[in-house]
Amino acid sequence: MKGFLPICRRDMEERGWHELDFVFISGDAYVDHPSFGPAIICRLLEKHGYKVGIIPQPDWHSTKDFDRLGKPRLGFLVSAGNMDSLLNKFTAAKKVRHEDAYSPGGQAGHRPERATIVYCNRLRELYPDVPIIIGGIEASLRRMAHYDYWSNAIRRSILVDSQADLLIYGMGERAILEIAADLQQGVEVANIQDVHGTCYRVPNKDYAWDYIELPSFEAVRKDKKTFAEAFKIEYLEQDPIRGRKLLQQNDEWCVVQNPPAMPLSEEQMDEVYGLPYMRTYHPIYEKAGGVPAIKEVQFSLVSQRGCFGGCNFCAIISHEGRIIQRRSHASLIREAKILTHMKGFKGYIHDVGGPTANFRRTSCDGQLKRGTCRGKPCLSPEPCKLLVADHSDYIKLLRELRSLPGVKKVFVRSGIRFDYLLLAKDDFLYELCKYHVSGQLKIAPEHISDRVTRLMGKSNCAVYLRFVEKFRRMNERLGKKQYLVPYFMSSHPGSELSDAVELAEFIRDMGYHPQQVQDFIPTPGTLSTCMWYTGIDPMTGEKVYSAKSYEEKRMQRALMQYWLPKNHEIVRKALHLAHREDLIGFGPKCLVRPRRETRPAKPAKKV
Structure with missing residues (x-):
């Protein structure tokens, strides 16, 4: 062919x-x-x-x-x-x-x-x-x-x-x-x-x-x-x-x-993404309806690799590494121009990003000389003092892409690290909300219990709430109605039933109704999987609880969607086990109503 x-x-x-x-x-x-x-x-x-x-x-x-x-x-x-x-x-x-x-x-x-x-x-x-x-x-x-x-x-x-x-x-x-x-x-x-x-x-x-x-x-x-x-x-x-x-x-x-391979230089990244790809599936799959995975990426641009976010449940550290590798603006603009001439392109670049969209530089200036810090995360539980939070290059790139002939809109749909965004003193949130959000912005706080977010390698709930408020004020300033779509995870190591109930209450109070929730899967190679299997945080030696039974995992997951009728029974069971019967009832703070008791029918009146 x-x-x-x-x-x-x-x-x-x-x-x-x-x-x-x-x-x-x-x-x-x-x-x-x-x-x-x-x-x-x-x-x-x-x-x-x-x-x-x-x-x-x-x-x-x-x-x-x-x-x-x-x-x-x-x-x-x-x-x-x-x-x-x-x-x-x-x-x-x-x-x-x-x-x-x-x-x-x-x-x-x-x-x-x-x-x-x-x-x-x-x-x-x-x-x-x-x-x-x-x-x-x-x-x-x-x-x-x-x-x-x-x-x-x-x-x-x-x-x-x-x-x-x-x-x-x-x-x-x-x-x-x-x-x-x-x-x-x-x-x-x-x-x-x-x-x-x-x-x-x-x-x-x-x-x-x-x-x-x-x-x-x-x-x-x-x-x-x-x-x-x-x-x-x-x-x-x-x-x-x-x-x-x-x-x-x-x-x-x-x-x-052997030690990991050295990161690709900007020129090498440009070479990799400038090869003569056909940018679609092979025609032999046409009768079957194609290959669905292409839909998400066909009109998107990969701008960088690597992630210093340090999420413990993610395999990127063990696969792509913590050092950011990026493509040049010229390379990305060339690819964007190719997209504008492709069949099916309607003027929308669906994404410009990588594992984390707003990481376009190394986390600090010395990383390419001495490597990443051994055993010291860059962002959590507290940001490193040497961390450089800077979106200037990414802002410039997005401006160049959205000014191209044939491009109506450039979206950012890769993960955004909101904790990193809050540290930067630039206009990225303004640019993001004004030009690059399609009504909804997907972000991943993952949990709100401090115990769980610490073991996840994520920022705590207070940081997330600061971002929520900043996002709200920015859209109010712009006169836009745009919303956050948060992703949460159940049954991560460290999450007990009480933490799952705490998350459910947070979802209730924020008015969220997440349609997609993720149950932690212990995939090979991640720190979280090691904690889940061993019951030990390998970095500190502390003991870590993990929900392993099908029943408890089901309860933690159901609590994130407590309003669904199919989940009512299992949510009630979870609340009883957590001794939170106060959340079963008819009040505004209750998660579910009491179970309807089956009462014997009243005897018929004698005529």
Whole structure:
């Protein structure tokens, strides 16, 4: 298919190719857009002279589909896709999801559970000696021994279970080009051991040097305190400048993790996002109705990567890192001009942002020289004294974008850190409310209990309320009717039933009726998951309570939507258990009414 990378032999023949250098196996449908990791890696390799093909969502029940493009000259690249395959399949209650935004027509069932492992094992059956390099979010966050919520067990490094040769963690552009160059020069894959942002296997510790040893898989599997200790070491070394090499025994193999890759420079970010993407899904999905995930990003711009916000339930620290990497204004304007000529563009750029939209610079000036501070968050529970809160570059960028011919409106829909916004002495809130909000602004206070927000790595309720008031006054000044849409999370570590009731009362008093609420899911690689599994905050050693039973998780979630009739019974039960019967009744502060008692019918009157 013209313009897209080869997905079958016919595509190769049309290009005059008889053999590929790399074949990319992806758990997602093929969407050639820079918001999709496989597209970035494949296009980058293509630009650097390699012949690349992609096999999206192969049928894993046999090896047939994996041989669709033949044996690659240099190696297979494998990713489960833009999401962990188990998170993609199961909800927080471990129920099967019925939709998959990364599959044709949004239909579930197009990828296996633990897709990275399944795909690699099929490839090993087919081509035992061809190098296999795994990457993507699933491989990245399961690179060392980790807790797996869906099996409720500690699992080995995915590098061992998949039988892959190398694992790329984080954003893999630098690593894949170094690996490709080594393979091209004839270096055996087993000897590629010095690439930052990668993990490799060795038979024992004698094959590694200058490392910090983590407690073994067997040790962390047997003892939760040891797991927390291992997690802390790994977590604190997630820095490309000061981070050190780690080693962990995983049964018969030692897994070695090199320090994270260095952040991309502005020029390198521009290169990545300036590649010749088709910016849509492959035409083979047209009959199925396309790939739903493209809708959210097709007319959006990624302006930066990384996040120093430090939310403990988020995997960004372990994947993209805390150091902000940004694109130039020229690069973003070029892409915006491309959007204005695309089919379906109606004048609206849906988003300009990244993990956190209003982070366009490093949190302090010394970060690129010395790295991030070891064990010291930038924003919570209190902002660091060295933090530089400055939106000037972002304001200038937004002004340039909204002045482009053909652009009617530029929205900001990525996450906004309101605590960072409050620290800045600039006009960002004015610009945001006047030009870049579509009536509603989504923000994520996540909780209002001080105990919970501290364990989340979020600012407390008082900070949120200051922002609410400032937002209200600004819109009043502008003569606009615009509203905040807050996101809250239930059952995060530290949240007891009393905290959930406190949140419900806050929602009541603020007049909120959240239509979407999130139940905490212990995904691999996050600090919050470590707390949830071990009952220990690995940073401080303090004990942490977590709601683990289905019943309590259901109660905490229902309290956030206490007004829904389907939740009344479980909310009443929660209030009784929390000894808050004062919230059951007919008064203005009550959350639910008492249960209707079934009374015996009055006897009929005698005639």
